[in-house]
Amino acid sequence: MKKIAGISMVLMLVLALAAGCGSKTENTSSSAQNTNQPAPTAADAAQTKQPEKAAEPVALNVATAGDTNMAELQEKNVAPDFIKNHAGTTVNVIGTGPGDAGSQKIYEKLKAQKDAGKTEWDIDVAVVHQSAMKQMVEDGLLEKWVPMSANKDLVTSSDSKNSLGANVEGYVIPMFHSQVAIAYNPDKVKEVPASFDELVKWINSNPKRFGYNGIKNGMSGVAFTTAYTYWKTGDYKQLTEGPFTKDLEQKWPAVMKELKALPVTYTNGNNGTLDMLNRGEIDMGPVWVDMFYLWKDQGRMNPNMRLKVIEPGLPGQPMYVVIPKNAKNKDAAIQYADFLTSPETQAKVIVEHNSWYPGIDANAVLPKVSEEGKNKLFKDVTAEDLSKRGLSFPLSDFLKDLKTSYEQN
């Protein structure tokens, strides 16, 4: 079944790409604007041999994992501005589907092209989750493009170096950072818990008023379970940096039993938690910060609701901008990736429009964000909260076992 799904996905991708490649528009050289690229790569060599190639229009293929909003983000908010300054370039956006599975599709496509011995791969820029990074780096599918990037000095976060235990330094610039926080209804929750200790006390004295989605229906519940485990075991460092060892997992059954004994309401997803909070069926619950603000912006959430990142912290995750090693239009790809990770785009699209935390150094981005945007995003979750209490998810092997342990106990 996996094979069939994989093959059909590849076929769909190929069709989507073929449809995009067919357009012939007026040409402008893109490599001419890109003379500052160091380290001649295979693609560069190919281009110097065939100078007439530079005269062709560039059709850039941008593949992104994630829900439809991720493809829309590239299509509507990033690509049009990019094209304005790069005449002759067209951008085809391919959405590969939500969740880690979407990133897996990109990995499989690149791996298939590598295994087939192709020298020109048809994905130029990809946006992927953390989970896919280990395989992608180990299989040599990615270009170490960060040193060539105009924004290389702004790549400072720890998740730009370590992705669930895999060393990704140089291969990625985070496009954004997304954080889980505890959302609450200030009309009902008068004394807001500041730590997991206080939260557990609150849950016990307010049965059924705290809601989360277990682990099967979305990552905010996984994040809460993970954070609870971090808090109970104190093994955060090894769980996120390795090495992977089963010994640590012996503490988990007791932790999971305790967690599942709490009198909570189970919601049916990230949306479900927001839904029940908004209808007043629960008073508190873990949510993704960006979804929370999106709902507020759309008028689907009571504007009084607030957020808090409690001690010792809750996980968040980035999505990464990567460039495949044999990308066909590598120069244009780097330009696009640079545009995507530039302070301007980060301020306008990532922070203001999508309520995400910037992927590059916030100090470079925030001066360009409007006061309104800053107030919204950093009112409840401060920059200090993020640096102190914005945690990572555990190594993928640990995370997998953690979810299984939750199910079994």
Added chain:
Amino acid sequence: METSRTLRPLSRSTSLAWLAGAAMAAPAVAIVGVLFIYPFFHSLIASFQNKSGNWTLENYSFIFSMYVRDMLFTVWVSLLSLVILLVLTVLLAGYLRLHHSSWIEFMFKIPLFVPFVVVGHAVRVFLAPHGTLNSALVFLTGNWFNPDQMPSIAFSTAGLVAALVWKNLAFSLLLVLGAFRGINNGYLEASRNFGAGTIWQIVDIMIPMSKGAIGVASVLMFTSMIGNFSIPAMLGNSGGNQVLMMDLYYQIVYQNNYGAANAIGVISYLVSMGAAIYYLRTVSRA
């Protein structure tokens, strides 16, 4: 002689007829083969393999250790929904057979045109603790009752059963009402002459005479409920027991464990097949 007769090669016309028959059946057989038989055997084989392709039973021991309660829950929810569904269908179809009402018939056939996902969402909005139903009750009774103290129907087994029954009612009504309409009026008139009311006409005449159609409806409804994903996904209870399709989805999307997912798939195939075999053994021969 007998022997020469059986050994005689097929005449040209018989073999042509056979070929024509085979050609006509081929597309249907091919579709069954490609869409059902091949994936089934593929799942079956994959469910006995681990990640490196070695033969193993670990997928089954894994899912039995994790999901036995979910399997029982799935069968229980499906059977409970089926029983409620059959009672409602038979009563409704019987009523409509005797008292024609195109308005009632239309009302109950609406779910036929509503997708599963929409039914799930509608039920969760309608029956949630602060959902449409309870809010309306609060409004109508002037805050006399407190929705926080009402049991949450939407996110419980009751909500799941309600949604499954409502969605499947239209289709089973279609099947059973057709059979009831095929019953000769003479039988019903005769029973009325002996004093049978609506209920007894249904129980004594319509049900026995439409056993086959009711059997088909139950097997179809049961397998559709076993395999339903959208409604539990919208209503599901991630804390308590889940239906198997949610576990299957979770194993594929979140755990990338195709072995376990295939094993769950095979188990659901077997449960559905059980229903089909039961049907062939009993209902179709009756």
